[in-house]
Amino acid sequence: MNFSNFGNRFTKPTGVSQIMDDLGDALRSPEPVNLLGGGNPARIEAVNEAFLEIYQSLGEGGLHSPAIDAITNYSNPQGDAGFIDTLVDFFNRHYDWQLTRDNIALTNGSQNAFFYLFNLFSGQFSETSGEEETTTQKAILLPLAPEYVGYEHIQVDGNRFVAVMPEIIEVEHNGEDGFFKYKVDFDALENLPELETVEIGAICCSRPTNPTGNVLTDDEMARLHAIAKRHDIPLIIDNAYGEPFPNIIYPNVRLTWDEQTILCFSLSKIGMPGLRTGIVVASPDVVRAVDAMNALVNLAPTRFGAVLANPLFVDDQIVRLSNDIIKPFYAEKVATAIELLKGALGDTPMRIHKPEGAMFLWLWFKDLPITTGELYNRLKARQTLVVPSEHFYPGVDTDDPVGGYRHAHECIRMSITGDERTQKEGIAIIGEVVKEAYANG
Numbered sequence: 040m041n042f043s044n045f046g047n048r049f050t051k052p053t054g055v056s057q058i059m060d061d062l063g064d065a066l067r068s069p070e071p072v073n074l075l076g077g078g079n080p081a082r083i084e085a086v087n088e089a090f091l092e093i094y095q096s097l098g099e100g101g102l103h104s105p106a107i108d109a110i111t112n113y114s115n116p117q118g119d120a121g122f123i124d125t126l127v128d129f130f131n132r133h134y135d136w137q138l139t140r141d142n143i144a145l146t147n148g149s150q151n152a153f154f155y156l157f158n159l160f161s162g163q164f165s166e167t168s169g170e171e172e173t174t175t176q177k178a179i180l181l182p183l184a185p186e187y188v189g190y191e192h193i194q195v196d197g198n199r200f201v202a203v204m205p206e207i208i209e210v211e212h213n214g215e216d217g218f219f220k221y222k223v224d225f226d227a228l229e230n231l232p233e234l235e236t237v238e239i240g241a242i243c244c245s246r247p248t249n250p251t252g253n254v255l256t257d258d259e260m261a262r263l264h265a266i267a268k269r270h271d272i273p274l275i276i277d278n279a280y281g282e283p284f285p286n287i288i289y290p291n292v293r294l295t296w297d298e299q300t301i302l303c304f305s306l307s308k309i310g311m312p313g314l315r316t317g318i319v320v321a322s323p324d325v326v327r328a329v330d331a332m333n334a335l336v337n338l339a340p341t342r343f344g345a346v347l348a349n350p351l352f353v354d355d356q357i358v359r360l361s362n363d364i365i366k367p368f369y370a371e372k373v374a375t376a377i378e379l380l381k382g383a384l385g386d387t388p389m390r391i392h393k394p395e396g397a398m399f400l401w402l403w404f405k406d407l408p409i410t411t412g413e414l415y416n417r418l419k420a421r422q423t424l425v426v427p428s429e430h431f432y433p434g435v436d437t438d439d440p441v442g443g444y445r446h447a448h449e450c451i452r453m454s455i456t457g458d459e460r461t462q463k464e465g466i467a468i469i470g471e472v473v474k475e476a477y478a479n480g
């Protein structure tokens with residue numbers, strides 16, 4: 040089929056399509072697969088019970104029930120009005136942000152929000168001064184690579200990123216060594232030529248970071264905010280795993296917002312990925328832009344997720360679920376995975392990124408004689424799915440013989456959401472395959 044340039048760009052295989060295909064195939068497979076790949080949240084019974092209770096109550100009233108109302112009517116393009124009002128109250132109750140309903144828009148998952156935001160703030164810009172029109176190409180600045188795979192390939196003009204490679208420091212975790220942490224390299228960042236010529240349209244980071252579980256410190260965030268302010272560009276914070284929900288974040292850090300900031304939340308990681316609900320908190324002009332784009336792309340965002348989630352936010356049940364159930368659940372999963380990994384690979388050069396949040400471990404196999412792309416294939420042949428690191432460098436040509444970055448071929452992302460069998464068997468197989476690669480290439 041002869042597709043447009045846009046069509047060709049948006050239909051070619053990408054890191055995201057591979058991860059989502061692996062995930063869908065594994066969930067359908069008749070054979071047990073050790074799914075340590077995609078970003079599906081775990082099934083947590085106590086959380087699902089809360090969803091089920093609301094789901095059943097939404098049907099009360101039969102044909103005149105809230106469920107039928109949500110199914111049979113579009114919302115405004117901005118999103119379900121009742122849920123937006125609830126969110127305004129919720130955020131103002133917990134933070135000193137003084138939001139109004141002009142500060143919130145809903146999207147079909149936060150992936151949908153990133154498609155809008157990256158296309159609003161990067162690509163081709165035109166300015167007219169008198170008779171003259173000048174055009175500039177602007178990029179999204181990712182201050183700390185590696186970053187979330189889903190940012191790449193969603194800009195309609197083609198990929199436009201400036202990514203800054205991290206400082207790597209050795210750290211302890213719970214008194215044990217064998218861990219490292221990425222830090223923003225502000226020397227490199229502050230001296231980027233692109234910053235001076237203002238070819239950056241926005242700064243974006245996930246916090247906690249997918250894939251590494253890193254949490255940028257309050258100081259790092261303050262410095263990024265100051266850079267955004269100096270250049271009058273938005274600081275987009277992807278809070279898919281952060282506080283106050285699902286709150287899979289361990290260091291004691293602050294979540295801040297002002298009109299320079301665009302905060303993106305998601306209901307997916309509390310356990311509702313199928314309902315595709317994202318929340319954008321931003322200045323009114325950004326919210327109006329998201330509203331307008333929703334109208335064109337979707338007419339309106341899905342209502343059912345909003346209506347189902349609404350009662351959880353009205354009385355802060357979402358906070359209790361996050362603090363008392365979701366966060367401890369993932370903390371325990373991380374501890375088990377680390378113990379299994381140390382058992383399977385403790386005597387190799389493996390290093391683990393300090394787990395500070397999200398639902399992944401980022402493993403660094405220093406000087407592994409094969410790429411982790413090849414490691415992915417060998418593990419897949421043994422029914423074990425992980426994600427190789429090369430996908431997590433949006434905008435970086437990791438194979439470039441000059442600027443190539445070996446580290447980007449030495450890591451894998453491993454999900455910690457699997458059940459006990461998956462974790463045990465998957466990690467045992469990773470241990471065998473990695474040891475064999477270190478020994479024989």
Ligand SMILES: Cc1ncc(COP(=O)(O)O)c(C=O)c1O
Nearest residue numbers: 078148149150245249279305307
């Ligand atoms: C960091 C991050 N941002 C955004 C998303 C998109 O999530 P959703 O579209 O389900 O809200 C994900 C999903 O894995 C993610 O990990």
